[in-house]
Structures are given as C-alpha cells and as structure tokens.
Amino acid sequence: xNLKQLAQQLGLSQTTVSRxxxxxxxxxxxxxxxxxxxxxEFAYMPSRHAQLLATGRSRTIGHVVPLLRHSMMTxxxxxxxxxxxxxxxxxxxxxxxxxxxEAEEETHYRAMAASNKVDGLIVxxxxxxxxxxxxxxxLEIPFLVxxxxxxxxxxxxxxxxxNKRSFERATEFLIDxxxxxxxxxxxLEEMNFASRRRIxxxxxxxxxxxxxxxxIMFCDDMIEPCGYSRTRQLLEMDEKPTAILTSSVLLAMGVxxxxxxxxxxxxxxxxxxxxDDQLSFLHKPGEVPFFTSTRSSINKAGRRCGELLISxxxxxxxxxxxxxxxxxxxxGASSGPAPSRQA
Numbered sequence: 001x002n003l004k005q006l007a008q009q010l011g012l013s014q015t016t017v018s019r020x021x022x023x024x025x026x027x028x029x030x031x032x033x034x035x036x037x038x039x040x041e042f043a044y045m046p047s048r049h050a051q052l053l054a055t056g057r058s059r060t061i062g063h064v065v066p067l068l069r070h071s072m073m074t075x076x077x078x079x080x081x082x083x084x085x086x087x088x089x090x091x092x093x094x095x096x097x098x099x100x101x102e103a104e105e106e107t108h109y110r111a112m113a114a115s116n117k118v119d120g121l122i123v124x125x126x127x128x129x130x131x132x133x134x135x136x137x138x139l140e141i142p143f144l145v146x147x148x149x150x151x152x153x154x155x156x157x158x159x160x161x162x163n164k165r166s167f168e169r170a171t172e173f174l175i176d177x178x179x180x181x182x183x184x185x186x187x188l189e190e191m192n193f194a195s196r197r198r199i200x201x202x203x204x205x206x207x208x209x210x211x212x213x214x215x216i217m218f219c220d221d222m223i224e225p226c227g228y229s230r231t232r233q234l235l236e237m238d239e240k241p242t243a244i245l246t247s248s249v250l251l252a253m254g255v256x257x258x259x260x261x262x263x264x265x266x267x268x269x270x271x272x273x274x275x276d277d278q279l280s281f282l283h284k285p286g287e288v289p290f291f292t293s294t295r296s297s298i299n300k301a302g303r304r305c306g307e308l309l310i311s312x313x314x315x316x317x318x319x320x321x322x323x324x325x326x327x328x329x330x331x332g333a334s335s336g337p338a339p340s341r342q343a
Contacts, residue, residue, distance in 0.1 A: 062118035083302025163196035171204035178338035183241040227254020292335035294327040
C-alpha cells in the first residue's frame with residue numbers, strides 16, 4: 001500500500017496523512033492515532049525518498065568513523081551504537097555509519113550536509129583540539145558530541161561523564177588506603193577524555209603532597225596487551241607501584257594477567273582500580289564485581305545521546321541542555337590497603 005492508497009482508505013488528504021506519520025504538531029492527536037493505527041493495520045511503510053521530499057528530513061542519524069591507526073571500531077563503540085540504535089528504532093530513525101579515510105573526513109561531512117543524507121550527526125572521540133565542531137557549526141547541521149572538546153563547551157550540544165572528577169576520586173580512594181606509589185595507565189592523551197583523567201589523577205596526588213612521577217604514567221591504546229606490557233615494565237622497577245589506575249577494564253585485564261604471571265595477587269600485593277564502561281559482554285546482572293571501578297554505562301550513554309539529538313532535530317530553535325554524568329565508584333576485590341612495607 002502506498003501513501004495515496006492509505007489516504008483514500010482513511011478519507012484524508014495525502015498531506016494530512018504524511019504530516020500525521022511524521023509528527024507535525026498541527027495534526028490533532030486523535031487524527032495522528034487514527035493514521036498510525038491504520039498504517040500498522042495495513043503494514044504501510046513510508047518511502048524514505050518520499051519522506052525527504054515531503055518533510056525535508058531523511059529520518060537518518062549519521063556516524064562518521066575515520067580510518068585511524070588507533071581504530072574507533074572497538075567494543076566501546078559497538079555498545080554505544082547498540083544503545084543509540086535502540087532509540088533510533090523507537091523514534092523511526094535509521095542509522096548511517098560511514099567509514100572513511102581520515103584525510104577525507106571533512107569532505108565527507110560537507111557532502112552529507114549538501115545532500116541532506118542525514119538529519120543529524122553524532123561526533124565520536126573528540127580530541128583536546130577539535131576542528132569538527134567549528135566545521136559542523138558552519139554547515140548548520142544538528143550534531144551532538146559524545147564527550148567534550150577543548151573548545152568552549154557552551155556552544156554546542158554534548159553528553160559526557162566527568163572524567164576529571166572520576167579519576168580524582170579513584171586516586172583519592174587509593175590514597176586513603178595508604179598507597180603512595182600509584183601508576184596510571186591512561187588512554188591516548190590527544191583524546192579529551194584521557195587528558196581530563198590525567199588532570200584528575202595529578203591533582204589528587206598534588207593535593208595530598210605526593211610527588212608526580214612521569215615514569216609510572218603511560219598513555220596507550222586501551223587494550224589488554226597494552227595493560228599487560230606496561231605492568232610488566234612497572235614490575236621491573238626498583239620502586240614498584242603498590243597500585244595501578246587504568247582507563248579501561250580491558251587495560252585492567254592486562255594488568256591482572258601480568259600480576260598473575262609474576263605470582264602476585266590483585267588487591268593484596270598490588271591494587272587495581274579501573275574505569276568500567278560496563279561492556280555488555282563482560283557483565284552478568286547481579287554479579288559481584290572483581291574490579292574496583294568508576295562506572296558509567298556506555299550503552300546508556302548511546303541511548304541518551306540518541307534521545308538528545310533527536311530532540312534537537314525536532315526542535316531546532318531550542319537546543320537541549322548538555323549533560324555531564326557523574327560516575328559511580330564501585331568497590332570490588334581488586335583493591336586493598338597498601339602493603340605494610342610501603343605504608
């Protein structure tokens with residue numbers, strides 16, 4: 001059944017039916033419900049091309065993924081996309097993921113804006129110095145940044161966790177347990193989230209009169225092998241750390257493997273505290289966590305980013321408030337008091 005046939009079945013104009021299906025406010029709620037019920041009953045599926053012509057909207061959200069040496073296509077991205085995709089489906093939006101060479105990223109954004117291929121974009125992995133924000137503002141296309149950049153954060157829509165405060169709290173937690181030699185295994189610090197985490201860690205040390213030691217601070221890809229190799233490096237030092245703070249649970253898994261290989265126990269010999277995005281494939285509901293962690297669900301972040309951006313698309317004149325989420329500090333078995341020889 002096409003739009004014309006559905007309109008004839010209802011005794012309404014094609015314009016009214018189209019506007020009812022696309023959520024226009026001038027259509028009464030009673031008519032909207034009637035049209036939507038008939039569309040379900042007759043299995044009517046609107047043509048995306050026809051919707052674009054009728055409304056100027058593609059009902060599609062874009063995600064541009066640059067081909068980088070340090071790939072974005074990680075479990076974190078997958079869980080975020082799963083959460084965002086659930087919201088898109090609820091609101092009748094499609095998702096377009098474009099994987100492009102890094103050098104062509106700007107050109108691709110311009111082409112998407114010119115062709116009206118998407119109604120909005122989610123910007124991933126903002127850097128400390130971020131050029132995409134100014135570009136998308138100039139293109140006048142709705143967008144949301146998952147995270148924040150070094151740019152003034154009041155000029156665009158974003159959703160982020162408080163990375164600085166999160167790692168400040170995690171470091172203070174270890175200091176309260178008597179640790180003074182605390183290593184940091186961070187993400188790549190050209191990324192804004194990682195630079196904020198380093199600041200939080202450093203400020204906690206300074207506030208407690210603990211000297212910052214660059215030799216036990218690392219920034220790497222947040223993957224298990226990096227956690228393993230850096231921990232082996234730390235354990236070869238004359239003055240070994242009694243605690244290790246990591247930027248991802250994957251890094252923490254590498255730390256744990258290295259400790260095990262060296263005959264050490266997490267929580268008694270060396271404490272581990274990590275940031276945990278609650279990756280779906282690593283967690284069982286109700287399970288007592290092994291790792292002490294600052295927690296925030298990346299899947300829920302994807303859902304919320306989708307909701308905020310769709311709200312912005314529907315009401316271009318009133319941009320939603322950006323959101324800064326606090327993390328939850330969850331104590332597990334991987335942390336404990338500093339060994340007495342270091343206390």
